[in-house]
Amino acid sequence: MLHLLIIQAKFSSNLYTEPPTILFHGTTSNRASKIVGNQFYETQGFKKAPVFLAEDYNTARYFAFEKLAALVPNQPKSLTVVEFKIPTQLANDLGIGQDSRSVIGVFEELRFPDIPGGTGHERILRNLTDVQRFNDVLKAGQIKVRRQRVK
Amino acid sequence: MMTKKVDSLDKLLARIGSRHLLPNDKEQFIKAGKLAYEYLIEKLGSTQLTDYQVIHALEILVSMRHIGEASEVIGKILDLTQDKRIRVRSVASNMAISLLRQSEHCGTLAYQLNRKELGDLINHALLIGLNASSTSYALDFINGKI
Numbered sequence: 160m161l162h163l164l165i166i167q168a169k170f171s172s173n174l175y176t177e178p179p180t181i182l183f184h185g186t187t188s189n190r191a192s193k194i195v196g197n198q199f200y201e202t203q204g205f206k207k208a209p210v211f212l213a214e215d216y217n218t219a220r221y222f223a224f225e226k227l228a229a230l231v232p233n234q235p236k237s238l239t240v241v242e243f244k245i246p247t248q249l250a251n252d253l254g255i256g257q258d259s260r261s262v263i264g265v266f267e268e269l270r271f272p273d274i275p276g277g278t279g280h281e282r283i284l285r286n287l288t289d290v291q292r293f294n295d296v297l298k299a300g301q302i303k304v305r306r307q308r309v310k
Numbered sequence: 311m312m313t314k315k316v317d318s319l320d321k322l323l324a325r326i327g328s329r330h331l332l333p334n335d336k337e338q339f340i341k342a343g344k345l346a347y348e349y350l351i352e353k354l355g356s357t358q359l360t361d362y363q364v365i366h367a368l369e370i371l372v373s374m375r376h377i378g379e380a381s382e383v384i385g386k387i388l389d390l391t392q393d394k395r396i397r398v399r400s401v402a403s404n405m406a407i408s409l410l411r412q413s414e415h416c417g418t419l420a421y422q423l424n425r426k427e428l429g430d431l432i433n434h435a436l437l438i439g440l441n442a443s444s445t446s447y448a449l450d451f452i453n454g455k456i
Contacts, residue, residue: 217416224412228372228405234443268340270376275417309415 179303180250180257182212182243182282185223187235188308195241195297195304204294209266210284212255216240217276218263220309238309245302253289255282315342319349323359326366339370347371347378354386361397364390372405381421384409388422391431392438400444403435407451 186194196202213219223238250256260280264271273279284290296302319342325335339346350367353359359367368387375383387409390402406428413420432448440448450456 221412221416221418224408224415225373228408228412229369234404234408234447268343269373272376272380272418 177247179244180247180255182214182245182250182255183216183219183240184210184212184243185219185221185238185240185309186226187223187230188237188239189235191239191241191306195306202294202298204297205284205290208284208287208290210290210293211266212243212282212284214260214278214280214282215276216242216307218274218278218281221271221274221277223309240307240309242305242307243297243302244304249296249301250282253284253293255284259283315345316349318342319346323349323353323363323367326370327360327363329362331366331369336366336370336373340374344377347374350374351378351382351386354390361395364393364395364398365401368401368405372409380419384421384423388428388431391435396439396441399435399438400441403432403440403448404444407432407447407456411456 184191184194193200193203194205211222213222219240220238223240227235227238245253245255247256251258259282261283263277263279263281266281266283266285284293293302297304319339322335322338325332339350342349350371354364354367354371368390371383371386384406387402387405390398391406393399393402406423410420410423410425410428412418413423429452432452436445436448436452447456
């Protein structure tokens with residue numbers, strides 16, 4: 160009976176836990192190390208606003224390559240996509256929740272092609288206050304990160 | 311009105327002649343939209359731009375390429391891989407390789423970029439000389455490492 164109650168409690172707690180918001184950011188590997196930290200760097204977060212976050216890996220990878228074409232003459236050696244797992248309530252508070260989606264490029268007044276496998280939407284940390292809040296919770300470990308090197 | 315806008319683009323163009331492209335200058339070109347795109351495309355054909363102006367104009371045009379015709383920008387980049395100025399040639403070669411890699415990895419349109427023809431251009435650019443970092447990137451491309 161007790162066992163059943165424990166299972167029920169676990170089940171109901173899962174039921175009421177919202178799935179996290181998962182967003183991606185494609186950049187150079189060096190910059191990714193600074194954003195999320197590694198054995199050489201402390202977590203520093205993003206430096207300036209706006210910060211563009213993709214809803215899917217493919218879009219983030221596309222923009223990592225866009226960086227590769229633009230960062231001349233200091234060509235980066237490798238690219239990385241960082242995955243951020245953000246508690247949904249926190250994402251909403253930061254203005255990067257489901258309700259804050261925007262079509263890619265509209266904010267910057269740029270056009271981009273359809274990216275296969277992409278949703279066509281992005282989330283944006285629009286001002287420095289939100290970027291700073293994002294960085295603080297990132298440093299506090301409330302946002303889980305995973306890095307994937309782009310081959 | 312149009313003359314005023316072109317005057318302000320002339321001023322912006324003068325500003326991008328320094329070694330580093332300031333994000334604000336790039337944003338201002340982007341905000342000017344199609345007019346800035348056409349202006350930069352036209353200016354790239356002129357021989358009066360400095361190396362840095364050409365390089366930065368290319369960088370801005372790469373970001374703006376879908377505002378106009380992406381194939382037009384890529385055509386300019388391919389032409390500049392054979393430019394007589396080593397700095398311009400090196401940057402254009404890097405860009406061309408990176409854009410091809412982007413299309414290969416992401417499944418987006420490659421326009422006139424393909425490994426065979428770009429390989430020929432890069433081989434020729436290597437023969438006439440590229441700077442050190444571009445040489446290493448170009449060799450990795452030619453040898454199929456990237």
